[in-house]
Amino acid sequence: MNTRRTFLSVAAAAALSLGLAACGGSKAADPGESQSGASGNTAVSVGTIGLASDASLRIAEDQGYLREAGISGLEVKTVANPPAAIAAVQSGDIDVAYTPSVPFFNALNQGIDLTVIAPADGYPENALEMDAAELDDTGVYVPGGSDISSPRGLEGRKVSVPARKAQMEVTISEAIRQDGGDPSKVQWMVLDPASALDSLKNGRIDAAALVSPFTQQAGAQGNTLLASPGVTFFEKGAVGLWVAGSDQVEQDPEKYEAFRDAMVQAYEYGNENTDEAQGYAAEITGVDLETLRQGATTYWPLEAKFEDLNRANQKMTELGYQPQNAPFAEDSILGAE
Amino acid sequence: MTTTADITATPVATPRRPRRRSRRIPSWVKWALAVGTPTLLLAAWWTASADSSNTFFPSLEQILTRFQQLWLFDHFLTDVVPSLANLAGGFALAAIVGVGLGFVLALIRPVRWLLEPIIHFVRSIPPVALVPIFITMIGFGNDMRITSIALAATFPTLIATMDGIRSVDGTLKDVSVVYRLTRAEKFTQVYLPAAAPQIFAGLQVSLQVAFIVMIASEMLGAATGIGALTLTAQQSFMIADMWAGVLLLGVLGFVINKIFDLVKARILAWYFGAKEAQRAT
CATH class of the missing domain: 3.40.190.10 (Periplasmic binding protein-like II)
Structure with a gap:
């Protein structure tokens, strides 16, 4: 029984490893499957x-x-x-x-x-001269009455982002840096927008980075827009x-x-x-x-x-x-x- | 006193089959296979992937280099240990609740009628789907992760325990009545040993489920743990790091399963011995 089980597990491992090895040696699939040439079809x-x-x-x-x-x-x-x-x-x-x-x-x-x-x-080209909140569909929100009044205040605080090392984290880091703070001191949390809003309400996080339409929801729930990091980072x-x-x-x-x-x-x-x-x-x-x-x-x-x-x-x-x-x-x- | 092992092991008056001469495989062959086969497979993987130019399937050499840099032992204390601690906590909780509740449901019919539909409803929900709900209820710390693991891993043990208890041999029950065993004695000396093989089968499934949910529960909250690191690597296109994480998960899964098998073999030694004896007769 044990021997049979050993053989079965070895066979399964063999199939898996060979599959992986085969993938490792392969090139990317041949692109351009769809009809070629902008000739109307x-x-x-x-x-x-x-x-x-x-x-x-x-x-x-x-x-x-x-x-x-x-x-x-x-x-x-x-x-x-x-x-x-x-x-x-x-x-x-x-x-x-x-x-x-x-x-x-x-x-x-x-x-x-x-x-x-x-x-x-x-x-647009003149984005920095415009109201960032009207252009940026992302925003960093803090609860109403929070002691955080600028991006620098996020140092050492729990800030939720949709994914680590992705666009929101990078743009917020730049906003903190431009404000004279150290983004490496932020405690980043990965949360989906609904959980982020809920955690913001319950005080489990200090700030939430959100994307539209959750930015509107955050505003409607009495949270304060701290920064529009997209415009700060990309400028135009x-x-x-x-x-x-x-x-x-x-x-x-x-x-x-x-x-x-x-x-x-x-x-x-x-x-x-x-x-x-x-x-x-x-x-x-x-x-x-x-x-x-x-x-x-x-x-x-x-x-x-x-x-x-x-x-x-x-x-x-x-x-x-x-x-x-x-x-x-x-x-x-x-x-x- | 007659124990379950004694009863199971009692020779039954069945016609004797001609004994086949068993061809035992020498232990050195088993060891050679156990070590040699994976080594050969790794060598094949290494060779086949050596010249890989596909970003999504890097060479094994690259993956192993990143494995060593990441897990031995830079992230061991900060990520591997917390993940394993959550796994151990969640699984232990699931085992206790699963076995305990399984006994109650198997032995007390009204409770079973009351709770069984709810149990089957909850166990049908994919545990990963419950993670955001747990975050809302208990936050996104280790409590949430342990709760997620425990909830998901409870059901296989619970169902197996119920089945195990309900299928206890009637003779055993009669014997326990004749010997006037107390309720505690029946529990520890009759029901538990008799249902143990099935309970362990359930626990093994629970362990697999716990392992899966351990990874899923790290997708949200603080980005610590093997799952969180592997996911971040995937989303940042650090493909060798992602493969190193997958490899670590494979190794850990294998080792944890082996440890479980050892514990099972020790605790159920009487059961495997009885089966061996039955086969021999």
């Missing part, structure tokens, strides 16, 4: 995390910008988080993935070769990005250029027709339209500029979130000279 599959800024995809479709650019079909797949989207784009499961800038640089630093196709959301330009595997882009540049061109047209339309864009956003996120209107207005930059993105790259290094700048060059952006 090109299909593009996109991986997103279901944000308000995805309204641009609906605009591009409904206004006919995709069709005009030669893209006949758009398949939108919702993924759990940006790393999952990047893994999917690498494996060829999707053509284009949405990712915030921070996971993008993390991926580049770990040797994942990605190309920026287009911005996916961000801030692209924040969210549409990215693809560089190999895939090299194989079929027309398809990605067509996608970019259609999206730029959608951005122009969305920036001018915010009510309509918010209507789409409400449908995508399932959030009440009135609630969405109370929060930050989505802005789509028309271009992903190297200097804007590299500024974020540099700040991540200065904050210690990466050992050196990620290998990001001008040619990492599709069509950049």
Whole structure:
């Protein structure tokens, strides 16, 4: 009996290890499964995390910008988080993935070769002169009456973030640094937005980093907005990005250029027709339209500029979130000279 | 006094089968297989992945280097020990509640009728789905993690204990009545030993469940523990670190299971001995 069990466990271990070894030796799946060339019958599959800024995809479709650019079909797949989207784009499961800038640089630093196709959301050129709360869909909230009055006050306190070493943590760290504090002294807690709001109410955490529509909920519950860290960190330009595997882009540049061109047209339309864009956003996120209107207005930059993105790259290094700048060059952006 | 072992081991008047000459495998062969097979597999993995250019499947050399840097012993005290302490606490709680409640439900019918539907309802809920609820109720410290582990791991032991007690041989029950055993004596000398093999089977499943929930419970709250570190590595694309975490989990799971097997073999020595004797007759 024991011998048989030993053999069975050995066989199972063998199968598992050989599978792993085989995977280790394999290359990424062959990209470009969808129809190739922006000749009017090109299909593009996109991986997103279901944000308000995805309204641009609906605009591009409904206004006919995709069709005009030669893209006949758009398949939108919702993924759990940006790393999952990047893994999917690498494996060829999707053509284009949405990712915030921070996971993008993390991926580049770990040797994942990605190309920026287009911005996916961000801030206007004069963002620093505007009211940050109206632009930034992220916010750090403290309970009403808290003794924390500036980002520096977060030193030594419990601050919840949706994920460790991701965009919210990095941007808050920069806000603390700019305020003269030491972000390494913060006790970061990973909490989903609902748990974060509840923990804030019960005093289990001192501050919560939230994304719209939970920012509106936090305000409605009497919490105070301490900082809008997105604008502080990025200052202007692209924040969210549409990215693809560089190999895939090299194989079929027309398809990605067509996608970019259609999206730029959608951005122009969305920036001018915010009510309509918010209507789409409400449908995508399932959030009440009135609630969405109370929060930050989505802005789509028309271009992903190297200097804007590299500024974020540099700040991540200065904050210690990466050992050196990620290998990001001008040619990492599709069509950049 | 007649014990369960005595009764089970009593030769039964069955026709004697011709004894097969057992071909015992020498222990050195077993050891060679136990050590040699994994070594060969690791060597195969090492060779096959040596030139890997796939970021998501780094070479074994890279993974082992990160394994050594992370777990031996930089993060051992800060992450491995807390995770294992939560596992031990949650599992111990589950074992006590599972066996205790299993006895009560098996022996007291009205209580069983009352609680069984609720138990089956709660055990159908994936434990991971309950983690946010526990956070709301008891926060996100170790209490939440131990509670999550304990709740999830209780049910396999509870069900196994109930089944074990309910399937105790009627003869044993009659014997305990004839010998006028007290309730405590019946519990410790008849029911518990008779149901022990099934209880241990339930405990083994509970241990697996506890291990899974230990990782899941670290996805929220303070980013400490093996699960939290492995998840952060995955989300930061530190793929070799992620594989090192997965490897550590595999090793720990294997070692914990082996320890459990040793404890089970020692406590149930009478049972395995009786089965061996039955096979021999």
